[in-house]
Amino acid sequence: xxxxxxKRKFSxxxxxxxxxxxxxxxxSSAAAARTLSSSYSLQRQxxxxxxxxxxxxxxxxxxxxxxxxxxxxNTVRQIQEEMTQDGTWQIMTQALAAAQCPxxxxxxxxxxxxxxxxxxxxxxxxxxxxxxxxxEVTMSTLSPVSPQLSxxxxxxxxxxEQVFGTFEIKHPAPPPDPALEELFSDVDPSYYDLDTxxxxxxxxxxxxxxxxxxxLSSHGPTALxxxxxxxxxxxxxxxxxxxxxxx
Amino acid sequence: xxxxxxxxxxxxxxFSQVKGAIDDDVxxxxxxxxxxxxxxxxxxATGDKGGRVVIFQQEPESKDQPxxxxxxxxxxxxxxxxxxxxxxxxLEIEEKINKIRWLPQKNAAxxxxxxxxxxxxxxxISERDKRPEGYNLKxxxxxxxxxxxxxxxxxxxxxxxxxxxxxxxxxxxxxxxxYHINSISVNSDCETYLSADxxxxxxWHLEITDRSFNIVDIKPANMEELTEVITAAEFHxxxxxxxxxxSSKGTIRLCDMRASAxxxxxxxxxxxxxxxxxxxxxSEIISSISDVKFSHSGRYMMTRDYLSVKIWDLNMETxxxxxxxxxxxxxxxxxxxxxxxxxxxxxECCWNGNDSVVMTGSYNNFFRMFxxxxxxxxxxxxxxxxxxxxxxxxxxxxxxxxxxxKDEISVDSLDFNKKILHTxxxxxxxxxxxxxxNNLYIFQEKLN
Numbered sequence: 001x002x003x004x005x006x007k008r009k010f011s012x013x014x015x016x017x018x019x020x021x022x023x024x025x026x027x028s029s030a031a032a033a034r035t036l037s038s039s040y041s042l043q044r045q046x047x048x049x050x051x052x053x054x055x056x057x058x059x060x061x062x063x064x065x066x067x068x069x070x071x072x073x074n075t076v077r078q079i080q081e082e083m084t085q086d087g088t089w090q091i092m093t094q095a096l097a098a099a100q101c102p103x104x105x106x107x108x109x110x111x112x113x114x115x116x117x118x119x120x121x122x123x124x125x126x127x128x129x130x131x132x133x134x135x136e137v138t139m140s141t142l143s144p145v146s147p148q149l150s151x152x153x154x155x156x157x158x159x160x161e162q163v164f165g166t167f168e169i170k171h172p173a174p175p176p177d178p179a180l181e182e183l184f185s186d187v188d189p190s191y192y193d194l195d196t197x198x199x200x201x202x203x204x205x206x207x208x209x210x211x212x213x214x215x216l217s218s219h220g221p222t223a224l225x226x227x228x229x230x231x232x233x234x235x236x237x238x239x240x241x242x243x244x245x246x247x
Numbered sequence: 248x249x250x251x252x253x254x255x256x257x258x259x260x261x262f263s264q265v266k267g268a269i270d271d272d273v274x275x276x277x278x279x280x281x282x283x284x285x286x287x288x289x290x291x292a293t294g295d296k297g298g299r300v301v302i303f304q305q306e307p308e309s310k311d312q313p314x315x316x317x318x319x320x321x322x323x324x325x326x327x328x329x330x331x332x333x334x335x336x337x338l339e340i341e342e343k344i345n346k347i348r349w350l351p352q353k354n355a356a357x358x359x360x361x362x363x364x365x366x367x368x369x370x371x372i373s374e375r376d377k378r379p380e381g382y383n384l385k386x387x388x389x390x391x392x393x394x395x396x397x398x399x400x401x402x403x404x405x406x407x408x409x410x411x412x413x414x415x416x417x418x419x420x421x422x423x424x425x426y427h428i429n430s431i432s433v434n435s436d437c438e439t440y441l442s443a444d445x446x447x448x449x450x451w452h453l454e455i456t457d458r459s460f461n462i463v464d465i466k467p468a469n470m471e472e473l474t475e476v477i478t479a480a481e482f483h484x485x486x487x488x489x490x491x492x493x494s495s496k497g498t499i500r501l502c503d504m505r506a507s508a509x510x511x512x513x514x515x516x517x518x519x520x521x522x523x524x525x526x527x528x529x530s531e532i533i534s535s536i537s538d539v540k541f542s543h544s545g546r547y548m549m550t551r552d553y554l555s556v557k558i559w560d561l562n563m564e565t566x567x568x569x570x571x572x573x574x575x576x577x578x579x580x581x582x583x584x585x586x587x588x589x590x591x592x593x594x595e596c597c598w599n600g601n602d603s604v605v606m607t608g609s610y611n612n613f614f615r616m617f618x619x620x621x622x623x624x625x626x627x628x629x630x631x632x633x634x635x636x637x638x639x640x641x642x643x644x645x646x647x648x649x650x651x652x653k654d655e656i657s658v659d660s661l662d663f664n665k666k667i668l669h670t671x672x673x674x675x676x677x678x679x680x681x682x683x684x685n686n687l688y689i690f691q692e693k694l695n
Contacts, residue, residue, distance in 0.1 A: 047528060050586060063338045063364075066426055066445040067476045067495055068591045071532045074474055078528055 041088065048079045258677060259693040260640045262633055264318055266303070267686035269631070279682040281669055285349040285357065288673040291319055291680055292359060293687055294344025298328040300361055300414075302372065316678060316691055323372055325414040328363040340365050346431050348440070350453075358417070360440060364427040367442055369418035369453065377405040423449050423459045430480045436487040443480035443492060446473075450504075462510045463492060463502065478536050478593075485545045489514075493550060497534030501561065517559050519566045529581040529590065537593035542602040543674075549605055551596040554578060556607050556617065571617040571624065574609050576647045576658050589663050599672045608667025611656065612683050613643055629667060629681045629688040639693055 051072050083089035268277060276297025283292050291303040304322035331340040342363055350358040356373040381403040385391055426444035433440045441462070442449050448463035463480075467473055476495045483489035488504045500513035521530060533553035541548045547568075550557050554575060557567035573594075577584060584590040589610075596607040608614045609626070617624045626643045633640055646655035669682040677692030 044528075047582070047585075054588075062341060063333075063336070063427070065591075067478060067535070068588075070473060070476050071495055071535060071591070074531055075528055077474075078531075 041086075044079055044083070048076060048083075051076045051079070260627060260677075260679075260690045261637045261693045262635065262640065262688070263316075263637075263678070263691045264689040265631065265634055265686055266301075266319075266689075273685045277685040279669060279685060279687060280343050280345060281347050282671045282680050282682050282687065283347045283349060283359075284671050284673055284680065285359075286351050286674060288675050288678070290322065290349070290357060291671070291689075292347045292349070293680075293682065294327065294347050294361060295685075296341075296343040298326055298330070298342030298344060298363065300325055300327045300344060300347065300359075300370070316676060316694075319689055323412040323414050325370070327361045327368060327370065327416075328366065331365070345428055348431050348433050350433055351437055353437075360431050360433065362428050362431050362442065365421070365424055367420040367428070367431060367451075368416050369420075370414050371417045372412060372414045375411045375413060376407060376409075378408045379403045380406045418453065418456050420451055420456050420459070423451075429478060432480060432482045432490065434482045434487050435485055439487075441480060441482060441490060443477050445476040448477065448480055448490075448492060448510075460508070462504065462508070464509065464511060479539045481539055481541055481548075483545055484541050484543060491539055491541070491548060493536035493539040495535040496531060497536055497552060499536065499539060499548070499550060499559070515561070515564050517564045517567075519557070525578070527581065529585060532585070532590055533581065538595040540596060540598060542598050543600065544602055547602065549596055549598065551594050551607055553590060553592075553594075556596055556605060558605070558619070569619060571605070571615075573607055573615050574645070576645055580658065584663075587663065589666075592666055593668060594666075595669050597670055597672045599677070600675050606670050606672060606679065608670055608681070610663050610666050611661040612665040612667055613645075614667045614670055614681055627690075629683050629686075629690075631686075634688075637693075640690065 054072050055069060055076070080089060083092070267279075268274070276295060276299075278296040279293050280296055281292075281294040284290070285292070289305050291305075293301050293303075295301075300323075301321060302323045303319035305319050306317035308317050327344055328342040330342045332338075333340055340363065344361050344363060346360075346362050348360045350360070350369075352358075356371050359370050359372070361368055361370060380387065381401050383392075383397060383400060383403075384394070420442070424442065424444045424447070426446050428442055428444045430443040431440060432443075438454075439450055439452050442451065442459075443463075446464065446466040447461055449459040450462050451459045463477070465475065465477060474496075478493050478495055480490060480492035483491075489501065490504070491499050491501045493499045497518065499517040501515040501517070502510035503514045504510060506512070506514065521534070536550045536552050538551040539548060546561060548559050548561065550559065550567075551573075554577060555573055556571045558569040558571075560568045581590060594608050596605060598605055603620050604616055604618050606614060606616045612629045613626050614629065615624060615626050626645070627640045628643050644652075644655045645661070646652060646657050651657050665683060667681055667683060671680045673679065679690050681688045681690065
């Protein structure tokens with residue numbers, strides 16, 4: 001059923017939250033049940049990470065699918081809403097603000113916090129997720145006006161802007177963000193087979209929906225990685241020859 | 248075993264034809280992206296990811312085989328759209344044909360509208376089976392004769408020639424959509440049509456290409472507040488003032504163009520309240536409507552969301568009158584389907600000629616038919632293994648419980664890369680066209 005090599009973090013059957021049938025106490029008891037279940041919050045966190053990565057890994061050459069982006073963004077908002085109600089959202093953002101380097105599991109959420117840096121650089125003061133956020137979280141309280149924003153960069157600027165910014169005419173793209181490589185280098189490759197996906201992105205720039213599916217399955221290394229492994233093999237061969245020849 | 252058919256519970260479906268390459272290595276340009284019969288059913292058009300349109304024509308029924316309805320053979324192939332580059336946004340515009348809609352036939356020629364993400368084109372498909380011969384000043388091959396050799400005068404006459412089918416673009420409707428076009432629909436007045444993208448719907452006149460009227464606009468002033476998009480739109484089959492559009496939040500809005508120029512305020516809104524027991528983070532995604540189709544009668548409309556098909560009575564907005572589960576066994580797999588993006592697949596649906604049966608696709612090259620009158624449903628498969636001529640299709644079953652019976656297939660064995668998104672039903676007969684990734688299957692009712 002799944003592409004080879006993809007590792008799932010949790011079983012599907014356990015991911016649905018148990019909802020109480022009592023209408024009256026539904027909200028509070030369900031919320032209480034959720035905070036108690038650590039596996040549920042683990043699942044929710046990985047769903048959040050997955051969603052954020054999906055939003056970032058958009059097809060760079062062809063305009064991304066707006067419907068898909070909206071649905072994923074709504075899912076992220078839902079999770080964030082729930083986590084804000086639980087109080088876990090504030091804990092997470094505070095922890096990330098304190099620690100400078102991202103943990104592998106919090107990579108995607110660190111992306112959100114990077115907006116704070118970009119905002120600070122742009123001279124804006126409000127943080128993206130303040131304590132008094134309303135229920136309708138728009139994921140962006142930063143001013144949308146920023147000449148550095150581009151349609152290709154999902155790491156700078158407010159969340160809503162970078163998701164839907166492609167669909168507006170923007171100022172010319174800034175030079176590629178060097179932190180992009182650094183960010184993704186920290187990600188545990190077994191988590192989402194991200195390396196395969198990214199390599200696929202670099203070697204096959206025009207990707208439609210079917211390409212992403214293919215790149216998630218292990219169809220073998222791309223030209224990029226196979227040539228580098230050949231090079232290392234040759235070096236090793238030279239080294240062995242030197243030893244044998246005794247030069 | 249009885250299948251589902253037009254009002255008769257004993258309809259059995261047979262394989263008729265399959266079109267397309269046999270090998271498993273699918274060329275991306277060959278991926279079929281739309282399938283549509285014309286109003287008589289004589290012509291069947293397909294569009295693909297490479298921007299091509301292929302039209303098949305049904306052969307007249309032969310006297311040798313009265314049991315068999317005519318086969319469909321290639322009638323015309325043409326390149327409808329080419330890839331383009333949007334210089335302003337530095338993005339490619341795909342040439343993939345998103346939709347084809349036929350115009351009702353008015354004269355000898357056939358007309359269809361085909362659209363990619365940004366541009367709609369009106370194509371004229373005409374036959375030429377005669378040509379003029381006997382010119383005075385030209386030879387038969389077109390070279391001009393030396394005027395001195397012309398000694399007599401004759402009248403050119405038309406003589407029969409081998410049939411030639413020509414497709415020519417008559418109109419190009421461009422530059423009216425910022426977002427990706429997902430639907431086109433010809434009005435019953437046969438003069439206008441609508442085109443819908445993610446956020447707007449435009450009304451065109453078929454003769455006028457340099458302007459269109461915007462009739463729906465759901466774009467928020469601030470794009471960051473965007474939470475809902477338009478997913479499909481269609482004109483009512485009889486009332487030229489009425490159309491519907493569906494959204495990613497599972498709502499359908501019916502609009503009346505007589506009410507105002509901009510139909511942002513709907514006349515009716517169809518929405519089923521959410522089942523609290525089934526609530527999850529994926530509830531909204533699976534409620535997103537991928538297709539909406541009016542019944543031929545115009546009394547009902549059908550919507551397709553990720554797991555079900557719903558029939559709505561236009562007189563009742565609160566809930567659908569019928570709901571059919573397409574593949575309920577996927578409900579427990581939603582997280583995996585979200586991970587591999589299958590949850591965003593847009594399945595289409597269609598009615599049969601007399602609105603008694605509806606059909607839609609699923610995974611593993613399965614497709615489902617629901618007989619509304621007899622309350623029966625059947626799962627069939629489009630595969631090369633069942634492709635002996637006139638072989639009856641055997642109903643398939645997906646086992647959901649622990650014990651898998653013989654001939655059943657378990658949910659984990661389903662191939663999610665083999666999806667049937669596009670199906671079409673002949674407007675009059677029990678003939679269906681089912682598109683797998685790159686093959687087009689034609690099935691017919693078994694006639695005795």
